[in-house]
Amino acid sequence: MLRPIGSMLNSRYAAALGALAIGAVAFSASAAATPLPLFPFILTPPVQSAPPPVQAAPDENESGAIELPARLKRQVVSYPTREAPGTVIIDTPNTYLYYVLGGGHAIRYGIGVGRDGFTWSGVQAVTKKAEWPDxxxxxxxxxRQPYLPRHMAGGPGNPLGARAMYLGGTVYRIHGTNAPETIGTHVSSGCIRLTNQDVSDLYSRVNVGTRVIVLPMNRQAANAGDKRS
Structure with missing residues (x-):
């Protein structure tokens, strides 16, 4: 029996709609199972690398700013003496300071001493200690030098450096320096200078009351030569 043309068209139209509906359901199920990627125009923030660590400014007082000759570097040396351990001996002509350890040994430091006409000798005692002294x-x-300041607060620019040990009732001190290149020279007005690293080491060993022997320029310190170092 023949079906009317209109009925056939309606049937095909309904079938097509059904197919579309089934496809839509399948697509929806697939989409639900697989997450969609981000849209390409959504930009993520650029990755920023961590800034380099802030480094402390070089300390202009440290002896690391220059390379001292080997003989002027702090070291333990052979140094037989009758002086008691803990005594400080200033070998002015050789620009050495000895801290007596006992047992025939001492710690030797390179120093700067008084310039011509400003050296002195004698026995004193440490009467005061100060960190970053004024x-x-x-x-x-x-x-002699009218251009000098009348007073200068302690700090990196202070010529006394990081530590000072005051000697008796004199104007002389064992102290650090902001000019480490002067170690090993005759340059001061009579004070004994060390690098800030060395004076800090010595400061930690010396007490108020420590005996300090300063040898004159015309006398070699006994057993202080490099041959026994």
Whole structure:
């Protein structure tokens, strides 16, 4: 029996709609199972590398700023002496400071000493210790060098450096320096200078009351030669 043409068209139209519906359901199920990628126009923030660590400014007082000759570097050496352990001996002509350890040994430090006409000798005791000391030039120094400041607070720019040990009632000190290149020379007005690293080491060993022997320029320190170092 023949079906009317209109009925056939309606049947095909309904079938097509059914197929589309089934496809849509399948697509929806697939989409639910697989997450969609991000849209390409959504930008993620650029990856930023961590900034380099901030480094402390070089300390202009440290002896690391220059390379001292081997003989002026702090070291334990052979040094027979009758002086008691803990005694400090200043070998002015050789620009050495010895801290007596006993048992025939001492720690030897390179130092700067008084320039021509400003060396001295004798026995004193440490009467005061100070960290990053202030500097007040004595009147006789100002008379010779009127351009000097009357007072300077302690700090990296202070010529006394990181530590100072005051000797008796004199104007002399064992102290650090902001000019480590002067170690091994005759340059001061009578004070004994070490690098800031060395004076800090010595400071940790020396106490108030420590005996300090300063040898004169015209006398070699006994057993202080490099041959026994």
């Amino acid at each position: 500097w007040t030039p004595p009147p006789e120094m100002i008379a």
